[in-house]
Amino acid sequence: MxxxxxxxxxxxxxxxxxxxxxxxxxxxxxxxxxxxxxxxxxxxxxxxxxxxxxxxxxxxxxxxxxxxxxxxxxxxxxxxxxxxxxxxxxxxxxxxxxxxxxxxxxxxxxxxxxxxxxxxxxxxxSSSKKDVEGGDKPLTRDEVSELVDNVPAPTIRNELIVRLLYQTGMRRSELVRVKLDHIDRENRRITVYGKKTDESRTVWYQSSLDWHLTQWIESERDAVFNAAESDYLFPTRRDEMMSEQTVTDVVTEAAENADLQETIYQNRAGQSVRRVGAHTLRKSFGVHFINSGGDISFLMELLGHENIETTKENYLKYSEKDLRESVARHGPSV
Missing domain, CATH: 1.10.150 (DNA polymerase; domain 1)
Incomplete structure (x- = not known):
């Protein structure tokens, strides 16, 4: 050994x-x-x-x-x-x-x-969120806004975390690995790298994030102990890179504060599995993208899925109402 x-x-x-x-x-x-x-x-x-x-x-x-x-x-x-x-x-x-x-x-x-x-x-x-009816359902846009309004301190950083997860559909493992030089602020795009691969994809964010990014990068981030030694967007006082668990804690605490949290089921270890977590924002991004008319093949690329069937299985089921209404408006009637 x-x-x-x-x-x-x-x-x-x-x-x-x-x-x-x-x-x-x-x-x-x-x-x-x-x-x-x-x-x-x-x-x-x-x-x-x-x-x-x-x-x-x-x-x-x-x-x-x-x-x-x-x-x-x-x-x-x-x-x-x-x-x-x-x-x-x-x-x-x-x-x-x-x-x-x-x-x-x-x-x-x-x-x-x-x-x-x-x-x-x-x-x-044991059960998973997918096995429980509605267990992995997305947030509404109003609920996402409530989540943002109820993040714990430090507010600027944690608002940015929630907004980035929602606007880009990144996984939490990808978010913590974003480096400053991965962000193109002029074109509002971010190069995203997976946890175990050197392959990348590009995601985009909205202009509503400009102020938060500027405030964090040019002011608030400098107050973090390890910021000067870190290349990452989110360093901490202990490490050059934030942990994935911290991202989850930010989202779940905001959900508790906003009274959006609920227990979906108890797992076999006796632990409560809650509805709202970091992945819920990724789910919400995908469903809202489809509901707003986004192409599912584009969504597959944005989410980093290797197979479009994965995208269909996880996102179309919550968009059925919108798809049905779209067919009623635009489908042929002969």
Whole structure:
């Protein structure tokens, strides 16, 4: 086993301790257990997988989850392990390129948790927002305005986050990776990069965002501790780049403040899954784009979908009324 793995686990533990010592301890336990599982150093595994956490794939991860279930771990524990490993690989990706914050210099080509999900395993199936009627429905335009009006402090930054998500349809993982030089303010366009790819696409925003971008970039952003050392649009006082969870927290708190939040269902871990999150703004962008007469093939490009069927499945169902009215107005009658 590479000593880099142990160094990365301890660096990750130190990083998480700043937020919650209990979470850090629990995450480290699961990450170490995964490391030991790959080596064959846990009960019920006769031999190792000839891999370590820096040289494994999604199949190893799902086998680990299945081993946990077979050993009697509750589904909620498996989900915590999934969260722990996903966070571990995210921080390794962030700090491992140049060995910052105590992490060893290491490159992980593919996050093995990205295509591994506990929900595919027996005994792990649970509802999703899509399974619950109306669970993934978009906000109305008035509700988006209410969301903007009720963001928590810092107001300028958080209004900009909500407006950007809504006006561009970006994923939260894409938003936090936007750099200053990705933004063409003259033409109101942003080059967007995915979480695990160098491929890009272009999104556009409206003139109503000009003031917020100018205020943030030229004034408010400079007050952030790491702004001078960061190339990213949204640095924080701790890191050069905002975390995806912070984006979610901004949106969900604004929804609570605006009295727009509601619990869709309780998952098997006993956690409340809420209607309004960062992805809700992406959903709202897409549906409002279609309802305003936008072409679905253009929407596919704007959202970064590889297949137009994905766009149709997720966005046309909430536009059926508008499509029906459009056919009534413009369709042939003979």
């Amino acid at each position: 590479s000593s880099k793995v142990d160094r990365a686990i301890e660096a990750h533990h130190s990083y998480k301790e700043r937020g919650s010592k209990n979470t850090a301890r629990e995450y480290r336990r699961h990450i170490r257990q995964f490391r030991d599982y790959l080596r064959g150093d846990v009960d019920g595994v006769e031999s190792g997988c000839d891999a370590d956490p820096f040289d494994c794939h999604a199949g190893h991860v799902e086998d680990f989850y299945q081993w946990m279930l077979d050993e009697g771990y509750a589904p909620s524990s498996v989900r915590v392990a999934h969260a722990a490993l996903g966070d571990f690989y995210e921080q390794v990706e962030t700090y491992g390129d140049d060995g910052r914050r105590g992490f060893p210099t290491v490159v992980v080509d593919v996050d093995p948790t990205e295509n591994a999900t506990p929900e595919r395993l027996d005994g792990m199936h």
